[in-house]
Amino acid sequence: xxxxxxxxxxxxxxxxxxxxxxxxxxxxxxxxxxxxxxxxxxxxxxxxxxxxxxxxxxxxxxxxxxxxxxxxxxxxxxxxxxxxxxxxxxxxxxxxxxxxxxxxxxxxxxxxxxxxxxxxxxxxxxxxxxxxxxxxxxxxxxxxxxxxxxxxxxxxxxxxxxxxxxxxxxxxxxxxxxxxxxxxxxxxxxxxxxxxxxxxxxxxxxxxxxxxxxxxxxxxxxxxxxxxxxxxxxxxxxxxxxxxxxxxxxxxxxxxxxxxxxxxxxxxxxxxxxxxxxxxxxxxxxxxxxxxxxxx
Numbered sequence: 154x155x156x157x158x159x160x161x162x163x164x165x166x167x168x169x170x171x172x173x174x175x176x177x178x179x180x181x182x183x184x185x186x187x188x189x190x191x192x193x194x195x196x197x198x199x200x201x202x203x204x205x206x207x208x209x210x211x212x213x214x215x216x217x218x219x220x221x222x223x224x225x226x227x228x229x230x231x232x233x234x235x236x237x238x239x240x241x242x243x244x245x246x247x248x249x250x251x252x253x254x255x256x257x258x259x260x261x262x263x264x265x266x267x268x269x270x271x272x273x274x275x276x277x278x279x280x281x282x283x284x285x286x287x288x289x290x291x292x293x294x295x296x297x298x299x300x301x302x303x304x305x306x307x308x309x310x311x312x313x314x315x316x317x318x319x320x321x322x323x324x325x326x327x328x329x330x331x332x333x334x335x336x337x338x339x340x341x342x343x344x345x346x347x348x349x350x351x352x353x354x355x356x357x358x359x360x361x362x363x364x365x366x367x368x369x370x371x372x373x374x375x376x377x378x379x380x381x382x383x384x385x386x387x388x389x390x391x392x393x394x395x396x397x398x399x400x401x402x403x404x405x406x407x408x409x410x411x412x413x414x415x416x417x418x419x420x421x422x423x424x425x426x427x428x429x430x431x432x433x434x435x436x437x438x439x440x441x442x443x444x445x446x447x448x449x
Contacts, residue, residue, distance in 0.1 A: 192436030261303030
């Protein structure tokens with residue numbers, strides 16, 4: 154038996170290769186975080202308060218706004234805290250909680266985008282049966298399923314990461330407690346956890362992305378058969394907003410977790426795009442291209 158002095162606190166070293174840029178990054182990320190919170194809160198308020206937006210598409214869009222609010226709030230406050238000159242320390246349990254919610258909300262978003270693609274597929278390919286297929290009960294089941302799947306996924310990854318002993322060093326070479334950075338500090342061999350975790354996240358994203366592509370391929374075929382130009386433009390406008398948001402969300406995840414040895418700086422930039430920029434863009438993508446939301 155080996156005696157371990159267990160780590161009780163980690164130190165987040167921040168974004169790699171950005172020493173001396175703290176004030177600039179603080180201003181930039183504070184602005185993005187504020188825009189993400191304000192935009193998603195306004196979208197959520199509009200959907201709740203407007204009766205005309207009580208449809209399946211906007212029900213899932215409201216869920217997306219809730220997840221975006223939580224997703225960017227998982228990492229941004231701590232990052233802004235140390236950029237402003239406060240402590241970089243985070244307790245062991247705080248690191249576990251941050252890791253869990255990051256992967257829980259991230260996985261939930263992946264499943265939610267897939268469900269939203271299915272919703273658009275039914276609306277365009279089976280318009281006369283849309284209200285029957287996507288009834289209130291089905292929407293609630295699908296939304297609950299995304300939550301539960303995200304929780305199960307996060308429990309698996311968090312268990313793999315933190316069942317290993319951590320006895321020092323305690324400096325996480327990243328700006329939040331993500332699996333690749335934390336596993337490097339384990340006192341035992343973490344290769345199995347790395348392979349299972351990276352494969353799990355990467356393949357899950359690829360499977361969801363493949364299902365979305367299948368849905369939009371069918372949608373594209375159906376749109377091409379619409380005779381009226383106005384009808385084609387309306388259908389394409391609704392789907393192009395969703396497709397733009399999907400590319401912004403899935404691209405970073407696939408790039409990071411399917412690389413055998415990702416660059417720390419590249420990984421940080423892509424994660425920031427995923428954590429802050431995408432939640433900021435989603436309200437703009439869905440509101441500026443949508444007359445109903447702008448009206449509400």
